[in-house]
Amino acid sequence: MDDVINDILRALETCEHLDAKALDRIVRQHSKRAHDGRRLFAKKHILAYYLDAKENDPSKFALWNVDDVLDERMIATLKMKPRRTASGVATITVITKPWKCANSCIYCPNDVRMPKSYLHDEPACQRAERNFFDPYLQVVSRLHALQNMGHATDKVELIVLGGTWNDYPESYRIWFIHELFSALNDSDELCAQRASARRGFYEGFGIQCEPEILRKACCEVQKRVSRGDLDFNEAIELLYGANSAWSHVSISQKESWEELEAAHLINESSAHRVVGLVVETRPAQLDCGCLRDLRRLGCTKVQMGVQSIDERILKLNGRAGDLKSVRRAFELCRLFGFKTHAHFMTNLYGSTPESDKRDYELFISDEALKPDEAKLYPCALVDGTALVEYFRDGTWRPYSEDELVDVLVSDMLATPEYMRISRMIRDISARDIMVGNKKTNLRQIVDSNLASRASQVREIRFREIATSEIDLETLDLDDVCYQTSVSTEHFLQWITPERKIAGFLRLSLPNREAIERLGSEAPVNIGEAMIREVHVYGFAAKLSSDAVVAQHHGLGRALVERACVLAREAGYERINVISAVGTRGYYRKLGFFDNGLYQQRLL
Numbered sequence: 001m002d003d004v005i006n007d008i009l010r011a012l013e014t015c016e017h018l019d020a021k022a023l024d025r026i027v028r029q030h031s032k033r034a035h036d037g038r039r040l041f042a043k044k045h046i047l048a049y050y051l052d053a054k055e056n057d058p059s060k061f062a063l064w065n066v067d068d069v070l071d072e073r074m075i076a077t078l079k080m081k082p083r084r085t086a087s088g089v090a091t092i093t094v095i096t097k098p099w100k101c102a103n104s105c106i107y108c109p110n111d112v113r114m115p116k117s118y119l120h121d122e123p124a125c126q127r128a129e130r131n132f133f134d135p136y137l138q139v140v141s142r143l144h145a146l147q148n149m150g151h152a153t154d155k156v157e158l159i160v161l162g163g164t165w166n167d168y169p170e171s172y173r174i175w176f177i178h179e180l181f182s183a184l185n186d187s188d189e190l191c192a193q194r195a196s197a198r199r200g201f202y203e204g205f206g207i208q209c210e211p212e213i214l215r216k217a218c219c220e221v222q223k224r225v226s227r228g229d230l231d232f233n234e235a236i237e238l239l240y241g242a243n244s245a246w247s248h249v250s251i252s253q254k255e256s257w258e259e260l261e262a263a264h265l266i267n268e269s270s271a272h273r274v275v276g277l278v279v280e281t282r283p284a285q286l287d288c289g290c291l292r293d294l295r296r297l298g299c300t301k302v303q304m305g306v307q308s309i310d311e312r313i314l315k316l317n318g319r320a321g322d323l324k325s326v327r328r329a330f331e332l333c334r335l336f337g338f339k340t341h342a343h344f345m346t347n348l349y350g351s352t353p354e355s356d357k358r359d360y361e362l363f364i365s366d367e368a369l370k371p372d373e374a375k376l377y378p379c380a381l382v383d384g385t386a387l388v389e390y391f392r393d394g395t396w397r398p399y400s401e402d403e404l405v406d407v408l409v410s411d412m413l414a415t416p417e418y419m420r421i422s423r424m425i426r427d428i429s430a431r432d433i434m435v436g437n438k439k440t441n442l443r444q445i446v447d448s449n450l451a452s453r454a455s456q457v458r459e460i461r462f463r464e465i466a467t468s469e470i471d472l473e474t475l476d477l478d479d480v481c482y483q484t485s486v487s488t489e490h491f492l493q494w495i496t497p498e499r500k501i502a503g504f505l506r507l508s509l510p511n512r513e514a515i516e517r518l519g520s521e522a523p524v525n526i527g528e529a530m531i532r533e534v535h536v537y538g539f540a541a542k543l544s545s546d547a548v549v550a551q552h553h554g555l556g557r558a559l560v561e562r563a564c565v566l567a568r569e570a571g572y573e574r575i576n577v578i579s580a581v582g583t584r585g586y587y588r589k590l591g592f593f594d595n596g597l598y599q600q601r602l603l
Contacts, residue, residue, distance in 0.1 A: 001046065001049050002060070003030060004026065004027065004030045004046060005046060005049065005050055005064065006064060007026050007029075007030070008023065008026055008046075008074065008077065008078075009064055009065075009066060009070060009074060011026065012070060012073045012074060012077065013070065018077050023077060023078075027046075046078055047075070047078035047148065047149065047150050050074065050075075050078065051075075051147070051148070051150070054066075054071075075150045076150075078150055089155045089156065089157045089275055089276065090146050090151050090152065090153045090154075090155065090156050090157070091156075091157045091159060092138075092139055092142045092143065092146075092156055092157070092158055092159070093124040093142075093159040093161060094124070094128065094135050094138040094139065094142075094158065094159070094160055094161070094180065095114070095115065095118065095124055095125055095127075095128035095133060095138070095161055095162050096115055096133065096160065096161070096162030096163070096165075096168060096176060097115070097133040097162070097240070098112070098113065098114055098115055098133075098236055098239070098240055099115055099116075099162070099163065099167055099168055099236065100116075100167065100232075100233040100236050100237070101115075101116035101117075101163055101164065101167065101232060101233065102164070102167065102320065103116070103164075103282070103318070103319065103320050104231070104232075104318050104386075105117075105307075105317055105318045105319050106317050106318045106349060106385060106386035106387045106390070107317060107345075107348065107349070107379050107380075107381075107382075107385055107386075107387045108385060109382045109384065109385060109428075109432075110225050110226070110232045110235075110384050110385065111222070111384075112218050112221055112222050112225060112232070112235045112236065112239055113129065113214055113215075113218055113222075114129075115161075115162035115163040116163045116232060117163055118161070118162070118163070119382070119428055119429070119432055120211070120214075121428070121429040121431070121432055122426070122427040122428060122429070123427055124161065124427070126211070127141055127142065129209060129211065129214065130209050130210075130211075131209065132198075132199075132202040132207055132209050134179070134198055134202070135176050135177075135179040135180045135183070136179040136180070136182060136183045136194065136195070136198060137183075137195055137198055137199070139158075139179075139180055139183035139184060140183050140191050140195050143156075143183070143184070143191075143272065153272050154271065154272065154273060155273055155275045155582065156184060156272050156273065156274055156275065156276075156582075157274075157275060157276035157277075157278065158180050158274055158276065158277045158278065159278045159303075160176070160177075160180075160277070160278065160279045160280065161280050161303075162280065163280065164280070164281050164282050164285060165279040165280060165281040165285075166281050166282075166285040166286075166290055167285075170293075171253070171254040171255065172250075172253050172254070173293075173297070174254075174255045174256065174257060174260055174297070175253045175254050175255035176253075177260060177277070177297045177298065178255040178259055178260045178263050179255075180274075180277075181260070181263040181264065181266075181267050181274065181298075181581070182263055184267060184270055184272040184273075184274060185263060185266045185267055185270045185272075201249075202249065205245040205248055205249055206245050207245050207246065207249065218239065221235050221238060221239060222235075222384075225384060226383065226384035257296065260296075260297070264298060264581045267581045267582055268581060268582065268584050268585055269585065270582070273581070273582025273583070274298065274580055274581045274582040275580045275582050275583050276300050276301060276580050277297065277298045277299045277300055277301070277580060277581075278299070278300070278301040278302070278303055278341065279294065279297075279299055279302060279303065280302075280303040280304075280305070281302065281303070281304065281305075282304065282305055282320075282321065283304045283305075283306065283321060283325050283326045283328075283329035283330070284320065284321040284325045284329070286302070286304075286328075286329040286332060286333065287332070288332065288336075288518065288521040288523075289521075291332055291333065291336045291338070291523070292336075292523065292597065294336075294338070295336065295523075295578075295597040295598075296597070298580065298581045299338070300338065300339065300533075300578055300579075300580050301338060301339040301340075301341055301373075302333050302338045302339070302340060302341065303341040303342075303343065303375075304326075304329060304330075304333075304340065304341070304342055304343065305343045306326055306342045306343060306344055306363070307319055307343060307344060307345045307348065308344070308345065308348060308351070308359055309323050309326060309359060309362060309363050309366070309369070310351075310355070310359050311323055312350065313348050313349075313350050313351055313355075313359070316348075316349050316350040317348050317349050317350070318386070326369070327366070327368035327369065327485075328368075330368055330369045330370075330371070331368055331484075331485060331486045331514070334484060334486055334487060334508060334532070335486055335487070335508075335510055335514060335515070335518070335522070335523060335524070335530075336523045336578075336597075337508070337523070337524075337530045337531075337532050337576065337577075337578035337598065338532070338578065339372045339373065339506070339532055339533050340371045340372050340373070341371065341372065341373040341374065341375070341422070342363075342369075342371040342373070342374045342375070343374070343375045343377075344360065344363060344374050344375065344376050344377075345376075345377060345378065345379050346360075346376070346377070346378045346379065346399070346404065346407050346408070346411075347378045347379040347398060347399050347404065347407075347436070348379050349379075349387060349390055349395070349396045350396075353399060353403050353406060353407050356407050357407060357410045357411065357414075360376075360410075360411045360414065361414050364414065364415065364416060364419065367483060367484050367485040368484065368485040368486075370416075370419075370482065370484050370489075371419060372418065372419060372420070372506065372532075372533070373419065373420045373421075373422055374419065374420075374421055374422065375421075375422055375423050375424075376408065376411060376421050376423075376424055377423065377424055377425050377426055378398075378399065378404055378424075378425075378436060378437050378442075379398075379436065380398070380426070380428060380433045380435075380436035380437060380438075381398065381433065381434040381435045381436050382428065382432055382433060382434065383432075383434055388434070391434075391435065397435075398435045398436040398437070401437070401439075401445075404437060404442075405442075405445055405446055405449055408424060408442075408446045409446055409449050409450060412446060412450060412457055412459055412462070413450070413453070413456055413457065415457075415458060415459040416458060416459075416480075416482070417458040417459075417460075417480050417491065417493070418460075418480055418482065418489070418491035418504075418506070419459060419460065420459065420460035420461050421459055421460075421461055421462075422461065423443065424442045424443045424446060425437065425439075425440060425442050425443070447462065450462070455499075460501060460504070463495075463499060463500050463501045464500070464501055464537055465496070465500050465501065465502050465537050466537070470496060470500075470502055471496075472555075474496055474497055475494045475495065475496060475502055475555075476494070476495055476496075476497075477492060477493075477494060477558070477559075477562060478492070478493050478494075478495050479491070479492055479562075479566075480492075480493065485514075486510060486511055486514035487508045487509055487510045487511055487514065488508075488509040488511075488570070489506065489507065489508055489509070490505075490506075490507040490509070490563070490566055491504060491505075491506060491507075492504060492505040492506075492507065492559050492562055492563060493505075494536075494555050494559070501537065502536065502537055502555065503534075503535060503536035503537055503555045503556065503559060504533075504534075504535055504559070505531060505533065505534045505535075505556075505559035505560065505562075505563055506531070506532040506533040506534075507529065507530070507531055507532070507563040507566060507567065508529065508530040508531075508532050509529050509530075509566075509567065509570055509572060510524065510528070510529070510530065512526050523597060523598075524576055524598075525574075527571075527572055527573045527574065528572065528573070528574045528575065528576055528600070529563075529567035529570070529572040529574070529575040529576065529603075530575070530576045530577070530578065530598075531560065531563055531575060531576065531577040531578070532578055533578075534556050534559055534560065534577075536555045536556045536559075556586075557590060560577075560590055563575065564601065564603060567603060568603040572603060573602070573603055574600055574601065574602055574603060575600065575601050575603055576595070576598040576599065576600050577592060577598060577599050577600075577601075578598055579592075579598070579599045584599060587599045
């Protein structure tokens with residue numbers, strides 16, 4: 001392994017980057033010593049060995065004669081799945097424990113090993129189950145994996161999934177978030193100690209985490225749910241609520257606000273700072289009290305299961321709630337400064353390709369909605385759901401690939417410049433899908449269909465610089481202004497001459513009437529503007545790095561200063577920012593001071 005690394009390093013001394021073919025050529029040369037044709041070295045193992053020597057074996061690392069520039073080239077060459085941090089942050093997704101659900105949507109999976117709508121074969125769910133759904137263990141596991149792939153983890157976005165956040169007890173919610181921060185705050189050595197102790201704690205109560213053991217334990221209950229003899233909530237109560245081991249564990253899953261705030265304070269200067277915290281819930285659950293608590297937790301973005309704004313479709317699919325509650329939720333989230341991330345589905349029971357296109361266009365143009373981000377994915381048939389009967393009697397069918405791609409292409413072309421489509425599929429494995437799209441590269445297929453019309457696509461992800469290098473001198477600061485039912489919004493974006501996006505800021509100027517209607521529950525005062533998001537693209541660079549990427553070149557600062565000018569010119573006296581815990585220090589340097597739920601600056 002040392003010889004392989006040495007040859008790669010010597011090659012990198014003469015060029016900035018080795019492409020995949022050049023790297024493979026070096027690796028194959030060293031693999032020829034195996035006469036049975038086996039590949040002796042894999043990219044991930046080479047990187048892991050290199051990083052381990054850098055961290056733990058300084059004498060060996062010194063023999064390779066690696067300076068800072070060569071080190072950056074080496075890691076960039078060996079990095080696995082580079083797009084994982086191409087948006088500027090390392091994302092860690094965690095799953096809450098199985099829990100009851102107030103909804104009974106006909107398309108929703110009923111896997112009793114998971115929170116409602118999730119399946120145990122999904123990658124994040126597999127990780128959660130193997131870690132007893134413990135938030136601390138999930139973060140430690142994912143953090144270690146990202147580091148082994150060569151990704152910087154100084155800036156972390158935490159995404160908390162598991163159905164409806166507010167269905168869980170408050171004490172559990174505070175504990176869960178506290179443990180996420182604790183895992184990021186602890187040193188590697190302390191993480192290893194605590195992770196081992198936690199595993200022993202769960203195992204001591206007899207709680208299992210091996211998939212095959214869990215499959216056998218839940219098999220009969222799962223069959224009863226799939227047959228309709230037992231509903232999902234009854235199964236959850238039987239497997240977890242009435243289970244003495246889980247009951248004993250649940251007693252310890254509590255934490256106070258004071259302890260959480262202490263963890264927040266530590267994270268402000270931690271090696272792994274939280275730059276975004278996202279939770280998932282239903283629109284009907286959101287009110288001023290709920291949103292205030294989310295801010296205390298450190299939340300900056302809310303994912304909401306909308307699925308459709310056609311109330312006829314929602315009713316046919318057993319989806320609780322109405323358009324009025326969805327509009328209200330989006331309005332409140334905007335006034336509280338949250339980024340809004342909607343789940344939206346095509347091919348639901350009762351819909352057609354043409355009705356899906358109309359539904360999406362109404363969704364993105366409704367002044368109460370106008371989401372910042374969306375997951376736009378097709379309905380897939382999963383065994384054990386009520387939708388199976390509609391498929392069997394012919395009243396529902398999956399769209400053909402051409403129909404589905406046509407809908408998604410149409411939606412992409414309709415998507416405004418300030419909105420991002422984060423994904424187009426769920427992580428449901430092909431073997432769990434009876435019929436429907438099974439292609440994991442659906443987004444790639446859609447983007448390929450849009451290649452000839454690339455200049456017409458305004459959606460953010462399509463325009464991200466991602467892993468590309470940019471000439472900072474060519475960037476232009478563009479302002480996209482639009483109206484919502486409660487505010488005037490400015491989407492400030494750094495763009496290249498081809499309108500590729502290198503960074504952006506969301507500035508919200510709340511209407512006086514909207515603040516007055518909330519009265520004492522209003523999160524801000526009249527005359528206060530709100531920065532809802534600042535994001536600069538490029539690989540997640542270490543906080544002290546001089547790497548040539550879009551981050552750390554003053555683009556974020558310039559966006560903030562321009563937002564302050566716009567707010568002042570519009571007559572606002574103060575400006576708030578919905579800062580994440582790990583970005584508080586950054587905003588203090590820009591003249592903001594801590595002010596309750598937000599940080600604020602006088603204009």
